Structures are given as C-alpha cells and as structure tokens.
Amino acid sequence: MSQQVRGVVAPGRNEPVRVETIVVPDPGPGEAVVQVQACGVCHTDLHYKQGGINDDFPFLLGHEAAGIVESVGSGVTDVAPGDFVILNWRAVCGNCRACRRGRPWYCFDTHNARQRMTLTDGTELTPALGIGAFAEKTLVAAGQCTKVDPAVAPSVAGLLGCGVMAGIGAAVNTGAVTRGDTVAVIGCGGVGDAAIVGARLAGAATIIGVDIDDRKLETARSMGATHTVNSRSTDPVEAVRELTGGFGADVVIEAVGRPETYRQAFYARDLAGTVVLVGVPTPEMTLELPLLDVFGRGGSLKSSWYGDCLPSRDFPMLIDLHQQGRIDLGAFVTETIGLDDIEQAFARMHEGDVLRSVVTL
Structure with missing residues (x-):
C-alpha cells in the first residue's frame, strides 16, 4: 500500500x-x-x-x-x-x-x-x-x-x-590532483571547500582559496587552504600567479558556475594546466574566450559531473577516510x-x- x-x-x-x-x-x-x-x-x-x-x-x-x-x-x-x-x-x-x-x-x-x-x-x-x-x-x-x-x-x-562528493571528486577524479601540485579553488562554499579537502587529500603542495567573503576564506583555511585571496579587493589571476612562482596553478577548480569566474580560472592556470568547472551555471549564461588563447595555453578544460564519482566505489572509501580521521x-x-x-x-x-x-x- x-x-x-x-x-x-x-x-x-x-x-x-x-x-x-x-x-x-x-x-x-x-x-x-x-x-x-x-x-x-x-x-x-x-x-x-x-x-x-x-x-x-x-x-x-x-x-x-x-x-x-x-x-x-x-x-x-x-x-x-x-x-x-x-x-x-x-x-x-x-x-x-x-x-x-x-x-x-x-x-x-x-x-x-x-x-x-x-x-x-x-x-x-x-x-x-x-x-x-x-x-x-x-x-x-x-x-x-x-x-x-x-x-x-x-x-x-x-x-x-551531492556537494561534498562533487567537490572532492572535482579535485581527485576530474582534476587528477597529485602530490606537489598547485591548486586554486574559486568559490569557497560547500563544494569549493570540499575541493580543497580533496586537493589536500591528494597531496597538493599549494592550495589557494579564492572568494569575495572573508568568512568563507577563513573556513577555507580551516579546510586545508594554504593561502587565500579576496577577489573583491585583489585581482585573483595575478594573486594566483604570484603564489605559484609566476606561472599559475596546475589545476584551477571553478566552484561558482559564472562566466566571469570561469574566465578567472582559465587565466589563473599554468600553461598546459587544467580547469575544472564544477559550479553549476544557469541556462542563460554564455561564455566568450579568445580562441587563440584556448589554443595557445594548451592543457584541459573539463566539466565535472558529480565529481566524476562512482558511488559504489567512492562513497564507502570516503566514509572510511572520515572514520579514520583523515577527512x-x-x-x-x-x-x-x-x-x-x-x-x-x-x-x-x-x-x-x-x-x-x-x-x-
């Protein structure tokens, strides 16, 4: 019944x-x-x-x-x-x-x-x-x-x-962050902070949290960000480059889902670096980038669906890591x-x- x-x-x-x-x-x-x-x-x-x-x-x-x-x-x-x-x-x-x-x-x-x-x-x-x-x-x-x-x-x-898996997976699965990488995360809400946790879990050396809210940046540091940037008062692209030896980050994770923050992610990555879009845009949003820049910078522009997770594999693993105190x-x-x-x-x-x-x- x-x-x-x-x-x-x-x-x-x-x-x-x-x-x-x-x-x-x-x-x-x-x-x-x-x-x-x-x-x-x-x-x-x-x-x-x-x-x-x-x-x-x-x-x-x-x-x-x-x-x-x-x-x-x-x-x-x-x-x-x-x-x-x-x-x-x-x-x-x-x-x-x-x-x-x-x-x-x-x-x-x-x-x-x-x-x-x-x-x-x-x-x-x-x-x-x-x-x-x-x-x-x-x-x-x-x-x-x-x-x-x-x-x-x-x-x-x-x-x-949803959110935590999307963020961790954006770093670990889609972005393939590995030991020693530099990572920037644009948007430090729940998904962005989970991406920071994922980057730290994968062994990233430098993790930069970018947001317009100092409260969120403080939380990002507590989650594992090594540096933070308030993009309301500082150019985030220049700040990320400065924090990565002038090159840009190996992996930039965009956790907002807006054209302007995606452009920041695109230009904040190193040559041949990776951009991961995990923020969810709305239907009317469009993006324009110089095609020569897309070609000339190389690397990968990826979208992350649900952190590219396989629930039967990833959920039990992350629960185990939580119970071990590792996340x-x-x-x-x-x-x-x-x-x-x-x-x-x-x-x-x-x-x-x-x-x-x-x-x-």
Whole structure:
C-alpha cells in the first residue's frame, strides 16, 4: 500500500516552499523506498526553487541524503530492507557506451524510479535530481542507494550525496590532483571547500582559496587552504600567479558556475594546466574566450559531473577516510534543522551564513 508522509514542495518559480502531505507508492521492479534520516540543503535545491534547472513544477526538493531502506521491489539484489544507504543521483545503467567502455562515472543513461510520488490530489511531483529527500520517506531507483558503514552519523554521510562528493571528486577524479601540485579553488562554499579537502587529500603542495567573503576564506583555511585571496579587493589571476612562482596553478577548480569566474580560472592556470568547472551555471549564461588563447595555453578544460564519482566505489572509501580521521566530513555541517525550516535555510545560504544546513528526521 502507498504511504503518506510529510515532504517539502516548491510549488512554482520563486514561490516559498511548503510542507505538504506526499503519497509514496510501494516500490515497483528495481525500486526502493527509503526512510530518510538526514538531507543537506544544497544550492541545487535553491536552483530548482528558482526555476534555474527546468520548469517541471511542483518539485519535491532535497537530494543530499542518507537513510534506511524500508522496502524494495522485485529484481532488487544489491540492497535490502534495513541497509543504511547514501542516496546518489547518478545510478549507472551498466549498458550504455560509457559503461561498456569501463567509464561508468560518465554513464549516459542513469536512471530514476519509474513511478512518481504525488500530492494527495494526484498531482505528480518532480523529485529533485530524481531523489526528492526533503521528506520522511522517498521512492528511488534501487541503483541510487549505496550501502555504507551504518556507524557513521546520517547527517555526515548524506553530504556525500551531492556537494561534498562533487567537490572532492572535482579535485581527485576530474582534476587528477597529485602530490606537489598547485591548486586554486574559486568559490569557497560547500563544494569549493570540499575541493580543497580533496586537493589536500591528494597531496597538493599549494592550495589557494579564492572568494569575495572573508568568512568563507577563513573556513577555507580551516579546510586545508594554504593561502587565500579576496577577489573583491585583489585581482585573483595575478594573486594566483604570484603564489605559484609566476606561472599559475596546475589545476584551477571553478566552484561558482559564472562566466566571469570561469574566465578567472582559465587565466589563473599554468600553461598546459587544467580547469575544472564544477559550479553549476544557469541556462542563460554564455561564455566568450579568445580562441587563440584556448589554443595557445594548451592543457584541459573539463566539466565535472558529480565529481566524476562512482558511488559504489567512492562513497564507502570516503566514509572510511572520515572514520579514520583523515577527512572531517562533520566540519561541513553548520546546523541541523527540521523540514519546516528550509525556507529560512535558503535565506541563510544566500547570505553566506552557513556551509551546510542539514535536515534531520
């Protein structure tokens, strides 16, 4: 039988979110119902609310989550009721051309639950990133559930579901940061700080955090940045070059998703260096660069999808590193809140007052 639970819905573009009664159907073939224990408030949820992703309102928000599998549909073998899981929004298919070539982190046919959750009047909801976890329970594809050690706190584990994984993966997977590298990270919010953590984990010698907010720069230092630059008062390109012997950084990670900061990243890298775009732009944004500069500087211009992660590989590994004390995932949690507090959490996010608000249920 279907269940009725509380969930947070964005009813229309820029309208305040509402806590509504959500109908969660029984899991069908290949699906699972998960009892959500914690879900981070990610900037992508705000993008959904603002209509910056698409116009498929109403949205069931929330996607950076961990919880307990309650039930599964037929054909599900990788997870079972009672498993503690992190939800991921790139459930690989195993059959597309990327998967067949041994690159499942680029899967071109990731999948979600086939059934839709609804409001009590039957209105279908679009779950954010195919998850919809600002709810007491949610329906997902079983492949979106990644088992990890249940000893870790849900409020910490869930962060790997999006922002922290995106940032760490942008450095370790996409940027291929290695020992002795110089790295600059433009934008020191949750994703940018995670990129700093990833660069430090990979052995970077110099890690430069760039932002316009001194509070965020202070946090970046606590996360492992060796230097910081306030780009409101200092030219970030010149500052990065000065801090890297006049050359520019080996890897520059753009964690804002704006044309002007991408240009900064492009020119702040060394010759043959790498730029990684992990910040999420909005549909109307465009970029113009002199083609001769693109040719003449060489190197790589990359986009990082979800930190180019493979959840089944990366989530358990990062949880293990957290439990060993080698990374501190708990440092990303600024506050824990309830389902009724998400509109206020969006406001605090916009003001830069939090690294991560985490809904706990």
